Amino acid sequence: QVQLVDSGGGLVQAGGSLRLSCAASGRTFNNIAMAWFRQAPGKEREFVTAISWSGATYYADSVKGRFTISRDNAKDTVYLQMYSLKPEDTAVYYCAARYPSDPVVTDKGGYDYWGQGTQVTVSS
Secondary structure: OEEEEEEOOEEEEOOOOEEEEEEEEEOOOOOOEEEEEEEOOOOOOEEEEEEOOOOOEEEOOOOOOOEEEEEEOOOOEEEEEEOOOOHHHOEEEEEEEEOOOOOOOOOHHHOOEEOOOEEEEEEO
């Protein structure tokens, strides 16, 4: 089992920045793929970004160039740095994890472990 605790959400003005964190515990962080998904009110949960154990990254087109995912394997933590935030980025953001790390998948059904979610609200 893997426990994920995500944090760092908040209220920010359009154009601002936020950094989300996701701390993992339990089963080994080795060979684990990590991802962020988000869910806006009335919409399905959607893929945002993912990172493999080796550091390969994948992004949804809507966030390319604005969001950066990274991981610190020594701290069992993954980060999502968000820049140039837009009102349409408003959602609950969820950290997710799966074994094995490769291939990295972008479908939420491919992830076995989820954080509790952290709210990100971008005001216009």
